[in-house]
Amino acid sequence: MRRRTTPLGGAPFAGSREGGTYAGHPLRIVGNSMSGRAFVDTNILVYAHDRGGGAKQERAREAIIELWSNRSGVLSTQVLQEFYINVRRKAAKPVSRSEARRALKDYLSWTLVTNDGDSILRALDLEHAYRLSFWDALIVQAAQHAGAERLLSEDFQHGRRFGDVTIVNPFDD
Secondary structure, three states, rough: OOOOOOOOOOOEEOOOOOOOOOOOOOOOOOOOOOOEEEEEEEHHHHHHHOOHHHHHHHHHHHHHHHHHOOOOOEEEHHHHHHHHHHHHHHHOOOOOOHHHHHHHHHHOOOOEEOOOOHHHHHHHHHHHHOOOHHHHHHHHHHHHHHHOOOOOOOOOOOOOOEEEEEOOOOOEE
């Protein structure tokens, strides 16, 4: 039987809905609910893989590992496309093409929202209703479409709500 690792590499972790551990450290609970789906914005994924990200890298890694362990993470095609470009070109310490591809391939096992024509039209409505950039509105609509309770991002105000989706900034204390 093959042992499963996170897309962040390293040893497999012992996780549970109560938290668990990774590399001997307790997993930090992200948000108020461990059971609901959480949509992850690009910036959180990039920090999790950016070895030059300092404290933000560690917090982002904890959040991703937690979501991986309880299988509640949600991504979109937009997030994965942006992740691949940014982790290779804009990260403080960019990763190799093969490492980025391997991580992206692992993330394909998460719940994935594929943006289509209806997604774009919903994003246009959200852009207008909430005065968001189009790209941020596309992220919000993907989180809503997936039924996510939380949207992990540093690009929105922590605690802001978009319908049933609440913004959680894992870097806020």
